[in-house]
Amino acid sequence: MKLFGSIPSPYVRRIRLLLADKHYEFVNLNIFSDEDRATLVRLNPTRKIPMLLDGDQVIFDSGLIYRYLSDKFAMEPLSWPQENHLMLINAANDSLVELLLCTRSGFDIAEDKLFFNLQRERVAEVLAVLDQLAEQGQFSDWNYAAISLYCLLDWIEFRQLWSLEPFSALQDFIRVNHDRPAVQSSDPRHSV
Ligand SMILES: N[C@@H](CCC(=O)N[C@@H](CS)C(=O)NCC(=O)O)C(=O)O
Structure with a gap:
């Protein structure tokens, strides 16, 4: 493979x-x-x-x-709630990819424009919901949803795309999983 x-x-x-x-x-x-x-x-x-x-x-x-x-x-398959959590993670991730590509294309994504506003609103809302879910312990198993959340959050920090400061449960989630060997060996900071 x-x-x-x-x-x-x-x-x-x-x-x-x-x-x-x-x-x-x-x-x-x-x-x-x-x-x-x-x-x-x-x-x-x-x-x-x-x-x-x-x-x-x-x-x-x-x-x-x-x-x-x-x-x-x-x-082991994800449950329906976990599949839904994955969709939330994907929605924020896709919006942030679009915004990053806009920045790299020379646009000012802080401008009050429909496209930028929609992406920013989606990211803000989804991160707040993910923070509540993390607070409830929904990402305590290291399954594909938790893996995807970790990759999103760490990429947000790596690329400095969004402040995670208001989201204490998401910050705890990063801390708890940070030292996993596979997380460390795939850290983009160690290779670029
Ligand atoms: N739905 C796709 C999204 C993948 C995606 O957006 N990948 C980005 C890199 S993080 C990409 O290839 N972007 C290139 C482009 O949009 O032209 C997936 O889950 O694999």
């Missing part, structure tokens, strides 16, 4: 953490370099990372890769 992605991507890191005790090859791509973009375009029409190659089957999208791997390795 080959996993294609970049080291900083929170969506890619989820799968690396999920596969922490499995044998696979990680192919580190810089999707904005000409050579690596050619690999991305050849394998994945959506032109997003991650993607997984298993035999001659390519699977796109972290969510589908998760389902594929959980089937292949008979992992």
Whole structure:
């Protein structure tokens, strides 16, 4: 099995953490370099990372890769509430990816514009809900939802995208999981 992605991507890191005790090859791509973009375009029409190659089957999208791997390795499924938590995490993550791409495209995302306002409102609301869920202990098991939350929060801090200061339960969650060996070995700060 080959996993294609970049080291900083929170969506890619989820799968690396999920596969922490499995044998696979990680192919580190810089999707904005000409050579690596050619690999991305050849394998994945959506032109997003991650993607997984298993035999001659390519699977796109972290969510589908998760389902594929959980089937292949008979992992314990998430409950419906946990699936819902994952959707919350994805919603905030997608909005922050869009905002980061806007910043990199030269836009001022602090401007009072519909697109920016919608993303910012979504991120603020979702982080507040995730903080309440963390306070209730909903992320105390290290399952795919908790892994995805960790990858989102750590990427937010790494890229300085949003202040996590008001969210004490989310900060506790980061502290509790920070020293896991797979978290440490996949930390983008150790590789860029
Ligand atoms: N729904 C996708 C989202 C993946 C995603 O947004 N990946 C980002 C990197 S973190 C990407 O490839 N962005 C490139 C682009 O949007 O052109 C998934 O879960 O895999």
